[in-house]
Amino acid sequence: MTRVALRGMLGRKMRVVLTAIAVVIGVAMVSGTYILTDTIKSAFATVFTQAYKNADAVITGKNAIGTNNNGQSSGTPSLPASLLAGVQRLPGVAQAGGGIADSAQLVGHDGKVISRGGAPGLAFSYTPANQRFNPLSLASGSWPTAPGEVAIDAATASKNGFRAGQEIGVLARGAVQRFRIAGTVKFAGVSSLGGATMAVFSLPTAQQLFHKQGELDSIDLAARPGTTPQQLVSEIRPLLPADAQVRTGQGQAAQATRDTSGFLSTFQSFLLAFGGIALFVGSFVIANTLSITIAQRTRELATLRTLGASQRQVLASVMIEALVIGLLASVTGLFVGLGLAKGLNALLISFGIDLPQTSTVFATRTIIISLVVGVVVTLLAAIRPAIRSTRVPPIAAVREGAVLPPSRFARFGLYAALVTIAVAVALLLVGLLVSSLSSTQRLLAIGIGAAVLFIGVAMLAPKLVPALVRVLGWPATKLGGGAGTLARGNATRNPARTASTASALMIGLALVTFVGVLAAGLRSRFEGSVNQLFVANYAVTATNNFSPISVASANALHGVPGVEAISGVRAGDGRAFGSRITVTAVDPNVGKVIRVKWTAGGPQTAAQLGTNGAFVSDKYAQAQRLHPGSPLAVETPSGATLPLILKGIYKPPTGGSPFGDVTISTSRFDSAYQNPENLYTFVTVRGGVNRANTHTLNAALSGFPNAKLQTKSQFKHNQLQGLTLLLNLLYVLLSLSIVVSLFGIVNTLVLTVFERTRELGMLRAVGMTRRQVRRMIRHESVITALLGAALGIPLGVALALMVGVALNYPAFTIPWGTLVVFVIAAIVAGLVAAIFPARRAGRLNVLEALQYE
């Protein structure tokens, strides 16, 4: 029986391949994600291992707040340089070397900051005596030793046309400074540091540049023979101040790797979700394709039954076919994933996420998961068609036009569909509204709820097909003449098949619509908030719109003729009431540039913050039960605790707050935070926004290529750029599942053409031209695609509405233009899917087709 099944597949090679493609894409996404994230993880691990390879112990400042989800820590305190002399005297220490690690951006020949995708501009110090601890190697020129010298990484140098001996601008704490490039350096073991740049200075230069005179950021230590790293650590520990810590070199590398892995695993789950969606859509395609093939093989299966095959054997033969398809697709998908990983990386880079790379990591786990997932999804999708295949009675072997008997549950179809939809909605509501569950549980409930909803709507779809197709096929009858009329008729011939084919497309379209509608809501809410808040003339932010930038850029605007108010918003990490918070700080004149509604205190509050005043949002006050006069303590990264008194409560607009959880005065902030930076600087100028003012302000900012002057409308647009990028990234990733459903349409059409061979022969005989045949198939395809859109787009809007209600989302905006684009995209998808089947149908030989059984 197995041999019969396999022989049968050989006879239907093309169908097997078309079916398999539906799984290949999903599996490739899964394997590609693992390969990409493993490669990035390995690159980070290499970087950190290299960085500490010769250090038996490493002393660093201790960030009291810890690292955030992105593995970044800001405000980590430096070490006193005197500590170096102290540890050098320890008996177990063979050598100790201190260094600076900070961030600095390089300025290209065009005067703009060299930056890709928010990747850091790393800055290090170089001390000749500490060469053994140096993870960098010289690629050209020499190490920087003199005050005006810098070494930059070789990749940045070659990409931006710099070489040793030239000058380059460096942005550290203040305005841009010129340095002579002494040489270029490489980080051992990694092929790319992603978008990151490196600048290396001599130690005294670095200390001066980063305002760290008499300070160090880290001390690397080598143990004397006979002293283990552990012993060394214990020896050092008593000497450390409270805000410093020591780890073994290996421990430090492991910790640094762990700090990045949180971000990377979120990133991995994010990408895997799209693989999951593609596989889910693929399972629809497989189930549908197998159903059609089984319906077409009714007579063959019946013949096997007359020859003595049991129902179990028929079932097994279908499942074996699925197993082979699943294996074939998984293995192919696994290797396509290798290519896809590169494609994904290119995609992410184009969306501004440029992460370090090393040689491709192809882990055993990737292979196992990809194969298992692909095979299991295929087998699951095959269960229903396989069970139906056992219902073919042996008598069908001798009957002309025998059809597969309807499923036993067919008459309960409507109820089953409605119950499924009800269950799905219940799951969605649980996920959206039950706040006592953890966010993972809620996300899971929403994810499963959405999947069940798609299944329920797909079950309901056959009932909707006749009515929907009558409407959706109307343009076809007008545009396609007789061919269009026949296409509309064909689309309703087997409503279950059309529904199932369209459902696969429905999922992808529902998801893009969901994302599009939510983004439109976010966008309009955010714009509304800015309109309400922004009473300044200009804003200054980093060129990438989100990094905090040096306060010096704001100071550069002081004294510019016509400037009436300059008000900065600082931002930093902190901890209050046991959880990590964002601390912001404002100047006393903030009321002149930002207008918020106060529920306690008022516009004068900002001016009266002094050294211990703070204000919070109404939500934060409510959550922490704070009232004007309440004390609150905020811990800073350096470990200090700021005792504060609540002086005001404001109500931010729904589209986002300009401030963090707790806001203090800039003067207090600047004394508590080591390296204060502005998230935004707002400016009001006499005469408001005009060309002359723009020119004057830009001239004042010329020393800060990383600062960007913008008007209110530019600010709105720029701040939304992140959202736009994310939205586009989501569209691209979701389009993978739309491609899968496209293959579903191709499959159905090819099988349908095959099934209707004789009919096509008759149509040709009674005067249908090849062109008309192709047109007929094309219209059927477009009708199916439009059906997917008719089901998917409203479903996506409904899902977005549900999520919106759950999130208290007042500005629910339907982006009509975007939805029209999706409908057009569906039509194009239909046209593309029809190319191959239509060509096949058009090529049929009339005579052979007529004699076809």
Next chain:
Amino acid sequence: MALDQLDVVEARDLERRYGEGSTAVDALRGVSLDVPSGQLVAVMGPSGSGKSTLMHTLAGLDKPTSGTVTIAGTEITGLDDGKLTLLRRKHIGFVFQFFNLLPMLTAEENVLLPLTIAGERPDRAWLDELLAKTGLSQRRHHRPSELSGGEQQRVAISRALVTRPTILFADEPTGNLDSKTGGEILELMRDSVESYGQTIVMVTHEARAAAIADRILFLADGLIVKELTEASAADVLEVMNNLQA
């Protein structure tokens, strides 16, 4: 010579060879024939005699290896697919053994299908007359699955006649029907010749079917071996028995 005496189909020296080399089969080995307008010609012969190949070649569905076919004054052997399709639309009607109706269309829509495809407006009076003649007036809004075999074949005949084709080709039109129903279908075809002067070429292996023809051609091994005019079923059977002997 009156117009209706024109030959609507002319075939000259038709040869059709399938395959090549030692496995080649000669289905037609030099057949010439003329079908004058308004004549019902039956083509008979044992299986493998080439009768189906002859019909397919005359209808332009198959191309002869050599020889020519002219339909309504147009030589079709050199036409490309597009021109051939348009010629079929205008001049040729088909009736198949297995009816070949579209399941999602009603009887009336099936009948009108050739006009739908051609994008032509139907002549309602002609449609009504056809449906009345074929006894389908009460069944016009039913789908094929709701019709009997005989009714389905009557729909197929109406479909072939609706364009008033120059010539109608029928391939074993009674082959899939019981004898009573088959008889009705034959009567209907004869009637279309009497009433409308329809020219018909019918391939059949039933003597009874051949008996309605004005002229009967007997094929064996790719050649016309005998020709009868207005013969009875008994005459036809006798010839067939001789051929097979």
